[in-house]
Amino acid sequence: xxxxxxxxxxxxxxxxxxxxxxxxxxxxxxxxxxxxxxxxxxxxxxxxxxxxxxxxxxxxxxxxxxxxxxxxxxxxxxxxxxxxxxxxxxxxxxxxxxxxxxxxxxxxxxxxxxxxxxxxxxxxxxxxxxxxxxxxxxxxxxxxxxxxxxxxxxxxxxxxxxxxxxxxxxxxxxxxxxxxxxxxxxxxxxxxxxxxxxxxxxxxxxxxxxxxxxxxxxxxxxxxxxxxxxxxxxxxxxxxxxxxxxxxxxxxxxxxxxxxxxxxxxxxxxxxxxxxxxxxxxxxxxxxxxxxxxxxxxxxxxxxxxxxxxxxxxxxxxxxxxxxxxxxxxxxxxxxxxxxxxxxxxxxxxxxxxxxxxxxxxxxxxxxxxxxxxxxxxxxxxxxxxxxxxxxxxxxxxxxxxxxxxxxxxxxxxxxxxxxxxxxxxxxxxxxxxxxxxxxxxxxxxxxxxxxxxxxxxxxxxxxxxxxxxxxxxxxxxxxx
Amino acid sequence: xxxxxxxxxxxxxxxxxxxxxxxxxxxxxxxxxxxxxxxxxxxxxxxxxxxxxxxxxxxxxxxxxxxxxxxxxxxxxxxxxxxxxxxxxxxxxxxxxxxxxxxxxxxxxxxxxxxxxxxxxxxxxxxxxxxxxxxxxxxxxxxxxxxxxxxxxxxxxxxxxxxxxxxxxxxxxxxxxxxxxxxxxxxxxxxxxxxxxxxxxxxxxxxxxxxxxxxxxxxxxxxxxxxxxxxxxxxxxxxxxxxxxxxxxxxxxxxxxxxxxxxxxxxxxxxxxxxxxxxxxxxxxxxxxxxxxxxxxxxxxxxxxxxxxxxxxxxxxxxxxxxxxxxxxxxxxxxxxxxxxxxxxxxxxxxxxxxxxxxxxxxxxxxxxxxxxxxxxxxxxxxxxxxxxxxxxxxxxxxxxxxxxxxxxx
Numbered sequence: 001x002x003x004x005x006x007x008x009x010x011x012x013x014x015x016x017x018x019x020x021x022x023x024x025x026x027x028x029x030x031x032x033x034x035x036x037x038x039x040x041x042x043x044x045x046x047x048x049x050x051x052x053x054x055x056x057x058x059x060x061x062x063x064x065x066x067x068x069x070x071x072x073x074x075x076x077x078x079x080x081x082x083x084x085x086x087x088x089x090x091x092x093x094x095x096x097x098x099x100x101x102x103x104x105x106x107x108x109x110x111x112x113x114x115x116x117x118x119x120x121x122x123x124x125x126x127x128x129x130x131x132x133x134x135x136x137x138x139x140x141x142x143x144x145x146x147x148x149x150x151x152x153x154x155x156x157x158x159x160x161x162x163x164x165x166x167x168x169x170x171x172x173x174x175x176x177x178x179x180x181x182x183x184x185x186x187x188x189x190x191x192x193x194x195x196x197x198x199x200x201x202x203x204x205x206x207x208x209x210x211x212x213x214x215x216x217x218x219x220x221x222x223x224x225x226x227x228x229x230x231x232x233x234x235x236x237x238x239x240x241x242x243x244x245x246x247x248x249x250x251x252x253x254x255x256x257x258x259x260x261x262x263x264x265x266x267x268x269x270x271x272x273x274x275x276x277x278x279x280x281x282x283x284x285x286x287x288x289x290x291x292x293x294x295x296x297x298x299x300x301x302x303x304x305x306x307x308x309x310x311x312x313x314x315x316x317x318x319x320x321x322x323x324x325x326x327x328x329x330x331x332x333x334x335x336x337x338x339x340x341x342x343x344x345x346x347x348x349x350x351x352x353x354x355x356x357x358x359x360x361x362x363x364x365x366x367x368x369x370x371x372x373x374x375x376x377x378x379x380x381x382x383x384x385x386x387x388x389x390x391x392x393x394x395x396x397x398x399x400x401x402x403x404x405x406x407x408x409x410x411x412x413x414x415x416x417x418x419x420x421x422x423x424x425x426x427x428x429x430x431x432x433x434x435x436x437x438x439x440x441x442x443x444x445x446x447x448x449x450x451x452x453x454x455x456x457x458x459x460x461x462x463x464x465x466x467x468x469x470x471x472x473x474x475x476x477x478x479x480x481x
Numbered sequence: 482x483x484x485x486x487x488x489x490x491x492x493x494x495x496x497x498x499x500x501x502x503x504x505x506x507x508x509x510x511x512x513x514x515x516x517x518x519x520x521x522x523x524x525x526x527x528x529x530x531x532x533x534x535x536x537x538x539x540x541x542x543x544x545x546x547x548x549x550x551x552x553x554x555x556x557x558x559x560x561x562x563x564x565x566x567x568x569x570x571x572x573x574x575x576x577x578x579x580x581x582x583x584x585x586x587x588x589x590x591x592x593x594x595x596x597x598x599x600x601x602x603x604x605x606x607x608x609x610x611x612x613x614x615x616x617x618x619x620x621x622x623x624x625x626x627x628x629x630x631x632x633x634x635x636x637x638x639x640x641x642x643x644x645x646x647x648x649x650x651x652x653x654x655x656x657x658x659x660x661x662x663x664x665x666x667x668x669x670x671x672x673x674x675x676x677x678x679x680x681x682x683x684x685x686x687x688x689x690x691x692x693x694x695x696x697x698x699x700x701x702x703x704x705x706x707x708x709x710x711x712x713x714x715x716x717x718x719x720x721x722x723x724x725x726x727x728x729x730x731x732x733x734x735x736x737x738x739x740x741x742x743x744x745x746x747x748x749x750x751x752x753x754x755x756x757x758x759x760x761x762x763x764x765x766x767x768x769x770x771x772x773x774x775x776x777x778x779x780x781x782x783x784x785x786x787x788x789x790x791x792x793x794x795x796x797x798x799x800x801x802x803x804x805x806x807x808x809x810x811x812x813x814x815x816x817x818x819x820x821x822x823x824x825x826x827x828x829x830x831x832x833x834x835x836x837x838x839x840x841x842x843x844x845x846x847x848x849x850x851x852x853x854x855x856x857x858x859x860x861x862x863x864x865x866x867x868x869x870x871x872x873x874x875x876x877x878x879x880x881x882x883x884x885x886x887x888x889x890x891x
Contacts, residue, residue: 072517074817380806380807393816393818395818395820395821395823396821397821398788398789398791398820398821398822399788400819400821401817401818401819402816402818403815403816403817403818404814404815404816404827405813405815406812406813406814406815406829407811407813408810408811408812408813408829408831409521409809409810409811409812410801410803410809410810410811410812410831411807411808411809412803412806413803413804413805413806413808413833414833415803415831415832415833416831416832416833417829417830417831417832418828418829418830419812419814419827419828419829419830420826420827420828420829421814421816421826421827421828422824422825422826423816423818423823423824423825423826424823424824424825425821425822425823
């Protein structure tokens, strides 16, 4: 091996700071900490919500109050005090008439995030819905999309402008009773994105939302509802960052996808919430419920690159309800220092001739714990179902952990299920091969890791793939066991 | 359902660990499908029955069961040793008192497993065996036949197997039943493999429908030792095998293999736990199952590689064939790894008989029934092939064929 010792590598790795750890000094309106019915009424009133939505929230709160926080995941953390969180924080100045009105500091935030709207408007044609803390601040390209009948707006706008769609689909994929955090989100969600693609429309651009937790002591509870009507297509991107803070911030989102007959939804996430510092202090708790339902002949494809968060608890899932529907899950999860991730997917085959593919790549460095947890369920009636699962883990240090907990449940004899998993470290022979050809160790590791993740990175839209590769390098530079 | 209710007719034994186990069970409920390690196994059909400790009279003819070349034979009827039918020249201590000090009331290797059944076994066992294998020169062969006479009989047995340094033991356990009504066999094994020793335990679970079988095997291994466990399971209404092995020394090797066949409403569950607590070790698991009728098969393989247990190779493979529309298989191969220089993998596949292969055979004039038999046999043969000797392989097939009719046997 090279002279570069393991200790030096570990040191390098620890010193890699979180480059998105800045805060933005924007005056924001924050309601007092705590959670009770009055707080929910206040959130609902602030957003001028209709009565049925307030009732939805209050019922969720009641359900949540009776639930116990789950502890089955392979993660250890101090449970958040739900009464010490402010459930609503909004930048004070809201609703900008034009791009010029937008607070320069906020523009700066976006620039640092590398999602300058102006540039994106000009160069990429990506429509961005930017959610800072809980309120969506700017949505671009709305008009262009409106021409095609596509609705892409913040969740609160959708509640005002398209209440019938929201009412019809809200909570249909992730019911209020689903789990502790979904119930919490259903009670207190402050904003999020809403998207509707009409029948037969192929969305001409990639829709993108960027989430950021800015205010100290706030939780982000956004709600995303995406409906692809019959034979439509949409590719949706979601990115997340948070400033560097000592305390743990809570993020409990709910994402619901509805893919109607023949539709296709591609949902990509690059999640880079603040993972905590090298001693495991601070960082975001990411407890997210993401699920989509596939009707006849439709497809939902989840792609995620997870490099952030102190604790991740996330299982983007597909309910393959319609015949001939397809679910896909491609994931790269990187954990470093003291991060803990328990992530995976559920593929629930209910319809006939349903197919699903799961490719999961976990990379553990530092003293982190990285788990894949997945369910493949073939219902009694799901004839000719097909699943292929591959979950690989790569261990970078001897202090990290990589775990696999797959659940395979099959009730139909015509199903064909394959599951394979491997765990290993980067081969010394692979590094030796690169070194021999004049590639230094750092680069060699980058090369090997990128190759290892290629199956997943290939599934990402172009601009995300570049970002994801950068993130992988940031997260892993200098780490090899 | 409470354990106290279930054991109300049973007489606890007099040992210290027995009393302690009984007290640990007080107020406990049986695990439900809400418990992770019993997620797929409903115990209701076992626990709703009332069982009683029964005598050791039996009528089965064991001549077809005995393996001729095994000079050491033990017969255990409803949990009690039948001296008249047994013969051996091994160092064996018998009776509950013999095992006092050899096992603890709670020797849990697998933290996830609540071990309620091994505690029941410890509290209510009427007999126990401590078998010392200390022959340095050649392999000791032992056959144990467990008879359950049903009619509500419960058979709790405690067996400790000690292999001293360099010893070599092969144990075949046959489980059979006779009579009518329900019967419950609940055996507890404790294996202790000393340095460079080798323990092979072959379980042939071939009881009849109407019986229940729960078996707990807890094993610990020292440097360079080897433990191999085979579970061949079919017949009983409910079978649950817990095999928990911990490798304490360098260079250990562990093999746990199994074959299961279910029909009607049978339920067969294998929970395997291997704890790599030392470095330079290996483990291998191969489980293959065929589910017919409305039967359910469960495989849960869990491998832990502890921190600093470097250079571990661990493999798990679970393959299943579903033969009928109402059969179910649940497979959960888990890996928990805390060391980096390891090679661990698992695979799980579920499917049906290959339609092309079936067609190929039928096109050559082989009846569908015969063709199915050929395909199922060849599928299961991989597990039989892991047995050490041809003669043993043939013996295992001959014993299991009464329960697995799809097994080819010439």
